[in-house]
Amino acid sequence: MSESSTLRPTRQRRAITEALAGASDFQSAQDIHDSLRQAGEKVGLATVYRTLQAMADAGEVDVLQGSGGESAYRRCSTHHHHHLVCRSCGRTVEVTGPAVESWAEAVARDHDFAEVSHSLELFGICADCRQQ
Amino acid sequence: MSESSTLRPTRQRRAITEALAGASDFQSAQDIHDSLRQAGEKVGLATVYRTLQAMADAGEVDVLQGSGGESAYRRCSTHHHHHLVCRSCGRTVEVTGPAVESWAEAVARDHDFAEVSHSLELFGICADCRQQ
DNA sequence: TTTGTTGCAAATGCTTTGCAGTTAA
DNA sequence: TTAACTGCAAAGCATTTGCAACAAA
Numbered sequence: 001m002s003e004s005s006t007l008r009p010t011r012q013r014r015a016i017t018e019a020l021a022g023a024s025d026f027q028s029a030q031d032i033h034d035s036l037r038q039a040g041e042k043v044g045l046a047t048v049y050r051t052l053q054a055m056a057d058a059g060e061v062d063v064l065q066g067s068g069g070e071s072a073y074r075r076c077s078t079h080h081h082h083h084l085v086c087r088s089c090g091r092t093v094e095v096t097g098p099a100v101e102s103w104a105e106a107v108a109r110d111h112d113f114a115e116v117s118h119s120l121e122l123f124g125i126c127a128d129c130r131q132q
Numbered sequence: 133m134s135e136s137s138t139l140r141p142t143r144q145r146r147a148i149t150e151a152l153a154g155a156s157d158f159q160s161a162q163d164i165h166d167s168l169r170q171a172g173e174k175v176g177l178a179t180v181y182r183t184l185q186a187m188a189d190a191g192e193v194d195v196l197q198g199s200g201g202e203s204a205y206r207r208c209s210t211h212h213h214h215h216l217v218c219r220s221c222g223r224t225v226e227v228t229g230p231a232v233e234s235w236a237e238a239v240a241r242d243h244d245f246a247e248v249s250h251s252l253e254l255f256g257i258c259a260d261c262r263q264q
Numbered sequence: 265t266t267t268g269t270t271g272c273a274a275a276t277g278c279t280t281t282g283c284a285g286t287t288a289a
Numbered sequence: 290t291t292a293a294c295t296g297c298a299a300a301g302c303a304t305t306t307g308c309a310a311c312a313a314a
Contacts, residue, residue, distance in 0.1 A: 044271040069201025084243055095239050103231045104254055111216055111225050113256035120252040122236055124245035176296040
């Protein structure tokens with residue numbers, strides 16, 4: 001938990017950042033660890049976890065909760081948005097939903113809740129996967 | 133994974149169902165196990181997990197993915213809806229969002245995705261928790 | 265030098281499973 | 290009797306943490 005102290009740009013940190021930049025879809029910490037391995041970069045698994053967590057705290061990456069207790073990370077634009085994920089191939093599309101945002105706020109107001117945030121993910125089968 | 137075979141109404145099964153019925157909010161498998169313990173019902177933790185999973189498969193309960201790799205269960209009305217959960221006390225309110233449903237369908241259509249489902253949860257601080 | 269970082273291995277914590285005994289049908 | 294169900298304890302997994310060696314500032 002290194003608060004907002006000093007973050008050092010180390011080799012490992014850079015490698016992980018690049019691995020995320022190169023991937024188009026969500027990847028688990030272990031996926032990233034494997035990628036780095038194959039790319040010849042030696043980075044400890046614990047370091048991958050720690051770094052990913054730090055990046056998530058800093059809002060540099062998005063976190064998606066898998067159903068098996070594992071988290072998937074993805075480098076993301078900073079503005080608020082959601083994802084449409086293909087259940088079959090994992091392809092991900094970034095989507096925004098103004099309608100949802102305002103709806104969420106209205107609901108929160110109705111029930112007198114403050115500091116409302118929301119998590120929303122859409123799942124389906126993409127056109128490509130349907131064809132075969 | 134006992135498909136659509138025969139489901140037997142046992143003492144344990146009943147106890148778990150009642151524990152869920154008595155609770156108003158989401159509870160983890162372990163929470164339920166504890167409740168049963170205190171209520172004098174002796175049910176194995178593994179059984180609680182197996183039963184909860186079976187009920188989830190049957191659509192009798194809702195499953196919420198916690199951030200720490202743990203699942204929370206709740207007896208739920210069968211119609212489609214979402215939840216507004218208090219981050220502080222855990223109080224849960226069931227909400228529906230016609231706007232969200234139609235938005236989700238529209239997005240899916242735009243990107244040519246089929247069989248679209250979505251998971252949506254709202255989190256905030258309820259009025260009671262804010263007062264203290 | 266000082267302090268954040270890293271790697272490894274050990275330790276967590278939640279959930280699943282193997283197996284033998286138990287129970288509903 | 291038979292096929293599910295149960296409990297216990299032993300895995301299984303993803304993730305976290307302690308600690309000594311390291312590296313950036």
